[in-house]
Amino acid sequence: MSTVNEPELRTTLVLNPPEDEAFGSFARALVENGGVAPLELQDRLRDRYPQAIVRPRELAGEQAHVWYVYRDGHWIRTGC
8 A cells, every 4th residue: 555645844934023134044944954843943042032932823724834933022013
C-alpha cells in the first residue's frame, strides 16, 4: 500500500512592527532553519526581544500556517 505525502505547508509570518528589519530577519531565520512551533519561536525570540509574542492564526479549514509575531507583545501602529 502506498501513502501519499502531503506537501509541507510553508509558514507565513505577519511581523509587527513591519519596519524593524533586524526583528523580521531574525524571526524568519528561526523559522527557515528548522521546524519550530509557535511557542518555540516565541521562546527563541525572547532571547533578544523579551516581550515578543507569537500567535498562530487558527481559521477553520485554512490550509496554511500564518503566525502573528509581535516584537513588543502587542500590535504597534506604524506610519504615524
